[in-house]
Amino acid sequence: MTEKKRTIIQAASELFASDGYTATSTNKIAKKAGVSEGLVFRHFATKEGLLEVILKEGEQRVKSFYSDIVFESDPKNVLKKTINLPFQLSEEDIEFMKLQVKLAWELNKKEVVNLEPLRLKLGVAFKKLGFQNPELETDTLFYLIDGINAAILQGSLKDADSLKSFLINKYLDNTE
Amino acid sequence: MTEKKRTIIQAASELFASDGYTATSTNKIAKKAGVSEGLVFRHFATKEGLLEVILKEGEQRVKSFYSDIVFESDPKNVLKKTINLPFQLSEEDIEFMKLQVKLAWELNKKEVVNLEPLRLKLGVAFKKLGFQNPELETDTLFYLIDGINAAILQGSLKDADSLKSFLINKYLDNTE
Amino acid sequence: MTEKKRTIIQAASELFASDGYTATSTNKIAKKAGVSEGLVFRHFATKEGLLEVILKEGEQRVKSFYSDIVFESDPKNVLKKTINLPFQLSEEDIEFMKLQVKLAWELNKKEVVNLEPLRLKLGVAFKKLGFQNPELETDTLFYLIDGINAAILQGSLKDADSLKSFLINKYLDNTE
Amino acid sequence: MTEKKRTIIQAASELFASDGYTATSTNKIAKKAGVSEGLVFRHFATKEGLLEVILKEGEQRVKSFYSDIVFESDPKNVLKKTINLPFQLSEEDIEFMKLQVKLAWELNKKEVVNLEPLRLKLGVAFKKLGFQNPELETDTLFYLIDGINAAILQGSLKDADSLKSFLINKYLDNTE
DNA sequence: GATGAATGAGAGTTCATTCAT
DNA sequence: TATGAATGAACTCTCATTCAT
Known part of the structure; x- marks a missing residue:
């Protein structure tokens, strides 16, 4: 697992915890993680895929x-x-x-x-x-x-x- | 309170309960209530206004x-x-x-x-x-x-x- | 059929004819038709829906x-x-x-x-x-x-x- | 011409023939050819370059x-x-x-x-x-x-x- | 030569909201 | 009161392309 992939998981976890899954946009996640939005999808295919990894x-x-x-x-x-x-x-x-x-x-x-x-x-x-x-x-x-x-x-x-x-x-x- | 206003509250309550507030669109609420989307805003000004009434x-x-x-x-x-x-x-x-x-x-x-x-x-x-x-x-x-x-x-x-x-x-x- | 709906069909037809279906973005269609991009989807649900109407x-x-x-x-x-x-x-x-x-x-x-x-x-x-x-x-x-x-x-x-x-x-x- | 370059041309030709040029992504080509997406660009510089070779x-x-x-x-x-x-x-x-x-x-x-x-x-x-x-x-x-x-x-x-x-x-x- | 991580622009689509009627 | 056309911003996701290794 690359460093950036971990950062995305971390950022997403924090945002999901504070704002919820639906209310958290992939754009917000990417910004918080300091990566491009595309990378989120390169690593997890979909927003739901990211959720499942976290779960x-x-x-x-x-x-x-x-x-x-x-x-x-x-x-x-x-x-x-x-x-x-x-x-x-x-x-x-x-x-x-x-x-x-x-x-x-x-x-x-x-x-x-x-x-x-x-x-x-x-x-x-x-x-x-x-x-x-x-x-x-x-x-x-x-x-x-x-x-x-x-x-x-x-x-x-x-x-x-x-x-x-x-x-x-x-x-x-x-x-x- | 008009009948349609009640229907909107009812529809929104059910959708909020099953899907959550963020994941429920005003469009879905209006469709479920059988009214126009505009009416939701006529009665409650914003989606959040509707939420507050329900709360x-x-x-x-x-x-x-x-x-x-x-x-x-x-x-x-x-x-x-x-x-x-x-x-x-x-x-x-x-x-x-x-x-x-x-x-x-x-x-x-x-x-x-x-x-x-x-x-x-x-x-x-x-x-x-x-x-x-x-x-x-x-x-x-x-x-x-x-x-x-x-x-x-x-x-x-x-x-x-x-x-x-x-x-x-x-x-x-x-x-x- | 509203006037704007016709305009969208017209614009889309011209763009599909010159650039093809895939190479024509809904954004281009909306701009050419002089309407918001959202309206394309209000009227035709999807880009494919618009295509079908034209066909x-x-x-x-x-x-x-x-x-x-x-x-x-x-x-x-x-x-x-x-x-x-x-x-x-x-x-x-x-x-x-x-x-x-x-x-x-x-x-x-x-x-x-x-x-x-x-x-x-x-x-x-x-x-x-x-x-x-x-x-x-x-x-x-x-x-x-x-x-x-x-x-x-x-x-x-x-x-x-x-x-x-x-x-x-x-x-x-x-x-x- | 290396073997992989040929494979890319072959894969691209088949995909262009079935789906068209615009509708075929370089990602799909690379996957079908069994090579990395980067290699497509190493050999042909751009997607259009690949098209020209095929043409x-x-x-x-x-x-x-x-x-x-x-x-x-x-x-x-x-x-x-x-x-x-x-x-x-x-x-x-x-x-x-x-x-x-x-x-x-x-x-x-x-x-x-x-x-x-x-x-x-x-x-x-x-x-x-x-x-x-x-x-x-x-x-x-x-x-x-x-x-x-x-x-x-x-x-x-x-x-x-x-x-x-x-x-x-x-x-x-x-x-x- | 070859890979895979990474990107920014743009794709189609949905959203809450406005407004003329 | 009630509708339905219309919008602009934001959404998830895909794209061609770059670059370090």
């Missing part, structure tokens, strides 16, 4: 967020790491996630990544820890984290640390 | 979803009604909410409606019911309901009833 | 060239009128035919108009006049006229009158 | 079609060979001629090759054979052959053999 790369990155949990064996740590998920995002991660979620809404895609493995893992963890209804606990935790995530991405979450401790306590304290 | 009307409607809770005095009912919120949405409500959330993401708006009154109400309820950390409980419930909402809007929530019962149990059982 | 109108006009012969009953007159065909073209007709032939070659179309009725008519005429092989005489006359036509369109035919008399003599003299 | 080579080849007749001394054979001209074209010849005619129409060129020598030859032959108006006979035969040629190139000539015999009879029978 594909994103999928990989999102997966890596979760992979640590899937290989965890201690059920308590599974819960802890899952709860930690939204709180440990770096500034750059947040920008990246914003892009993913924004595109998902714009393009009517449900989920960027198949979360079933993580779901199973959580189910097992809840069971091992003696929760009465592991499946519904899993769902609940998922939706909760999704909601927290959304708040973080929109910048409307304050006092993240308190919330994190609160949740870890809620889910783990009584089991220790 | 304003939406705000009213979203408020009505919550108003019932704000006037509830029994703390248990406050919790129960709050949890019920996402599960009682009709098909049409869902379509409407989808539009709201989709536009919020596309236009980088955090919240369509100021939820502070509801937040306060929930805080009081949690306190009355003896929860140790009412503020964080409120936040948590909010994020959870947000996450469930998102799942419902994206059509990825199955077995809603079990989840609802599970949550009502979780939040109310030990207090009864 | 369709052309078909009508070409038919009218031949219709006089089809309704002729005297076999000698049928021959005479057929031979006359290429020689009676006005300056404007020639421009028009040039467009038809040019587009036919560019677009790989064999014949703009179905000439079978004329073919039949000529066959009957040759038979009535005692020619030994009416079908092949018909074909031959057709190809000859086609060749003459091409020469006229390319401006390479000189002394048209002599050729016309010569041909009429050749085909009619010995039968009188 | 020049074509001229040579077209001349060769006629040269046999010009060196014929027997007037009957001159006529016979002239009539035979369009009927003896091989599949490949037809493809080649199609290119020539198509380009001639697209580029507004009248004749690819100077046919005056052939014209003179035919005039002499007609005179020797006692035709009353050799010049006009020559013109007529030329236009006829042109028309037949066009039909062959467009694939609309059927029963070529009958037509050929018919014409040879028409022009030579009464002289033997």
Whole structure:
């Protein structure tokens, strides 16, 4: 991959994240990347082709967020790491996630990544820890984290640390 | 408001909900509404003007979803009604909410409606019911309901009833 | 049909005739017609749509060239009128035919108009006049006229009158 | 001339013949030839340069079609060979001629090759054979052959053999 | 000789918007 | 109120061509 190709992907990602896919013109992308507009099409054939490359790369990155949990064996740590998920995002991660979620809404895609493995893992963890209804606990935790995530991405979450401790306590304290 | 004006609003709402604001052309709106493109501008001046009317009307409607809770005095009912919120949405409500959330993401708006009154109400309820950390409980419930909402809007929530019962149990059982 | 729509058709016809379909840009057409480029697409949807309208109108006009012969009953007159065909073209007709032939070659179309009725008519005429092989005489006359036509369109035919008399003599003299 | 240069000429000829000069992009040519687009310009400087090479080579080849007749001394054979001209074209010849005619129409060129020598030859032959108006006979035969040629190139000539015999009879029978 | 990255101009087309009727 | 013709700017994409390697 040439340097300019990378620059285009970077510029497009930033613009898609801030303005959305449709509202971002290839002209704007090229200008931001400092290349000719033609080059965008030389490398990605269409604007949609560029989008797909970004989406594909994103999928990989999102997966890596979760992979640590899937290989965890201690059920308590599974819960802890899952709860930690939204709180440990770096500034750059947040920008990246914003892009993913924004595109998902714009393009009517449900989920960027198949979360079933993580779901199973959580189910097992809840069971091992003696929760009465592991499946519904899993769902609940998922939706909760999704909601927290959304708040973080929109910048409307304050006092993240308190919330994190609160949740870890809620889910783990009584089991220790 | 003339009949045609209503038709335009309706057509635009549906298109914005399915394709997004930017990706929907005034031409498509006019065709779907069965009116001339000129009429759209006669009534709303600009495409953005039309959007604002839709957004304003939406705000009213979203408020009505919550108003019932704000006037509830029994703390248990406050919790129960709050949890019920996402599960009682009709098909049409869902379509409407989808539009709201989709536009919020596309236009980088955090919240369509100021939820502070509801937040306060929930805080009081949690306190009355003896929860140790009412503020964080409120936040948590909010994020959870947000996450469930998102799942419902994206059509990825199955077995809603079990989840609802599970949550009502979780939040109310030990207090009864 | 609005006045501007006609102007566009006229401008496009002239440009297609001189430069060809592909080499003529919609921008050039609009400029020559003195209208905005957008209007071309408002009226004809695509450049190809504009072409089709021109082709369709052309078909009508070409038919009218031949219709006089089809309704002729005297076999000698049928021959005479057929031979006359290429020689009676006005300056404007020639421009028009040039467009038809040019587009036919560019677009790989064999014949703009179905000439079978004329073919039949000529066959009957040759038979009535005692020619030994009416079908092949018909074909031959057709190809000859086609060749003459091409020469006229390319401006390479000189002394048209002599050729016309010569041909009429050749085909009619010995039968009188 | 390197092998790749030949391939480019071949690919371009085929594409020009099927799609026309303007509608054929240098990108398509390079892809069909299996070479880089840059090489096209290394060898021919411009797209037009490539066209000229093809046209020049074509001229040579077209001349060769006629040269046999010009060196014929027997007037009957001159006529016979002239009539035979369009009927003896091989599949490949037809493809080649199609290119020539198509380009001639697209580029507004009248004749690819100077046919005056052939014209003179035919005039002499007609005179020797006692035709009353050799010049006009020559013109007529030329236009006829042109028309037949066009039909062959467009694939609309059927029963070529009958037509050929018919014409040879028409022009030579009464002289033997 | 040959490639492939890169460009700027221009292609066809869609857009939100205006205006006369 | 409502239409439909008309526009100019912007859109995605293709073009012939250049140049470093």
